[in-house]
Amino acid sequence: MTSIKDVAKLAKVAPSTVSLVLNHKGYVSEITRKKVEEAVAKLSYVPSEMARNLSLNRTNMIGVIVPEISHPFFATFIREVEVELYRRGYKTMVCSTVQKANAEHAFVNMLRRQTMDGIIMGAHSLELDIYDGLSHPIVAFDRFINENIPIVHADHQSGGRLAAKAFLPHRCHHIVQIMGAREVLTPANVHHEAFIETLTEAGTRVDTLEMAWNAFDPIDFLQTAEQLFNKYPDVDGIFGPDLAICSCMRVAAQRGIHVPENLKLVAYDGTYITRVGQQVITAVVQPIGHLAYMAAEKITSWVNGRPGEKLYALPVTLQKGDTC
Amino acid sequence: MTSIKDVAKLAKVAPSTVSLVLNHKGYVSEITRKKVEEAVAKLSYVPSEMARNLSLNRTNMIGVIVPEISHPFFATFIREVEVELYRRGYKTMVCSTVQKANAEHAFVNMLRRQTMDGIIMGAHSLELDIYDGLSHPIVAFDRFINENIPIVHADHQSGGRLAAKAFLPHRCHHIVQIMGAREVLTPANVHHEAFIETLTEAGTRVDTLEMAWNAFDPIDFLQTAEQLFNKYPDVDGIFGPDLAICSCMRVAAQRGIHVPENLKLVAYDGTYITRVGQQVITAVVQPIGHLAYMAAEKITSWVNGRPGEKLYALPVTLQKGDTC
DNA sequence: TTGAAAGCGCTAACAC
DNA sequence: GTGTTAGCGCTTTCAA
Secondary structure, eight states, X not given: OOOHHHHHHHHTSOHHHHHHHHTTOSOOOHHHHHHHHHHHHHHTOOOOHHHHHHHHTOOOEEEEEESOTTSHHHHHHHHHXXXXXXXXXXXXXXXXXXXXXXXXXXXXXXXXTTSSSEEEEOOOOSOOGGGTTOOSXXXXXXXOOOTTSOEEOBOHHHHHHHHHHHHGGGOOSEEEEEEOOTTSOOGGGHHHHHHHHHHHHTTOEEEEEEOOTTOOSHHHHHHHHXXXXXXXXXXXXXXXXXXXXXXXXXXXXHTTOOTTTTOEEEEEEOOGGGGSSSSOOOEEEOOHXXXXXHHHHHHHHHHTTOOOOOOOOBOOEEEOOSXX | OOOHHHHHHHXXXXXXXXXXXXXXXXXXXXXXXXXXXXXXXXXXXXXXXXXXXXHHTOOOEEEEEESOTTSHHHHHXXXXXXXXXHHTTOEEEEEEOXXXXXXXXXXXXXXXXXXXXXXXXXXXXXXXXXXXXXXXXXXXXXXXXXXXXOEEOBOHHHHHHHHHHHHGGGOOSEEEEEEOOTTSOOGGGHHHHHHHHHHHHTTOEEEEEEOOTTOOSHHHXXXXXXXXXXXXXXXXXXXXXXXXXXXXXXXXXXXXXXXXXXXXXXXXXXXXXXXSSSSOOOEEEOOHHHHHHHHHHHHHHHHXXXXXXXXXXXXXXXXXXXXX
């Protein structure tokens, strides 16, 4: 391997000078700069990132933990985060947790070991004690972890209300909402309360169906949909995560229930999946790009020592579709 | 930062002994092992990955380059690759290229700089010269890069035939296939030829619509669908990538064309998106899990010095759906 | 403006 | 079995 010393030798300068040239630091005379650049070119020298990392005590790597990378919501989030981090000079390492027992734990240990400078944590973990006493940069994505960890999330309160208001003019009699597991501590849980509150005030019956914390497979959603129609045959409105609503549309079609005539549907999240079917699904849209921007911004500024300011919930919007 | 020396000092042993204990290497007496472990615990010492990397000249990090992380096909691929790499003790770094001008170039440079040990390259790059003379471990995912780079891909020849055979019994008169840009050098291109061949042999007219190399947004596919129905009003069969077929279903529905009665649809890829709509889309399914497994296997064995054996195309399957 | 030298924290060859 | 020592390749004072 050709190292900085080889370059120095060939250019007849000191390694430190080569370092200065390569990093555009300090003052280097035009003539030595040229010499160094020539030597670099001649040897086609490429500096070692590992050595640099050790010396600087930095990796410029940020880890992103999510329950399931391939889920449209997280996939889009990761895409956006990766772009934002790249802009700021950081690399993105990913980790999907639902398929791997305690990968989250392993990942957090990597943070300790300085494999990365910080992490954006969005997994649906149930064991939060692994974060206790950790002083490394961590930003939570739509998750409560502990008091020291700032959290980036959408304004789920408005989200719940927005969804409820979408149903209101249609005077549904019986709405069922599908929700994730309550045991997962996420600010997203408030949207259910806001939803129920707004609708029950208006006199609508609302029932709730809770899913498992690790349900991400389309199969899981299909089962839930079947279950829902069996348990509540008179349902005329459903509110739930994108994929759950997709499954409900399928099952409704199979049972001859017409959407939106006999059944109103509103999805929560509003990922692209609500826009690729035959009907556009009416949905509360989480601002994934904005969330990703904030997550990237907060984690990198923490890595650089700047304390994170308080974060206000990011605004959600309603996507007018064909299903409600 | 507490280092291996501090542990050694506290345990009254040499740093190398601590290293042996930590890495479960060589022979260490039970008694000194205990001493070391106690010291580690007392100092809550965590070894530095950066120092280890430099010393071992290894990062245990694999980069995965794709055009678009959030696309269902790539999102699923990355999920599977990440799981497979994790099993083998590697971390996964991702890079999405369509949004970032020459990120691919930057990424390949990271390989040179030893930021990662190897990369799995699946981007739709048009400039392949950046790979010339690169001797680092690279495995191409469904892309031709150059002679030295092994390639993991599905059996697209069978894929094209399988799709054609799905149409055959329905005796379509005019089938249109939507394809990616020909300028992207991918083994996937053969499926179009196999498709046309099989159908024209049977006397069916087949037209082809080519999309831009960087088309990944649902919007792009919707435009293509509109264009298709305008240009070929008599079309009664469409073959194309999952998202293109989704868009065609939407546009067909808007125009009152019934699927499958008046229009047969077959998708290529068969990602989960073909399974979340009201109708299951008939599709040729690429074995994403298998592809990911092979990609992970080949890149890690190359990193470990074992030469990659030749790879045979991985088998595809047909998903019987409601659309053909 | 440049060079010498001391790390960064770990591993591994080689003695003992 | 365990310790000594010399790196891995870079950055960064501090002198000159």
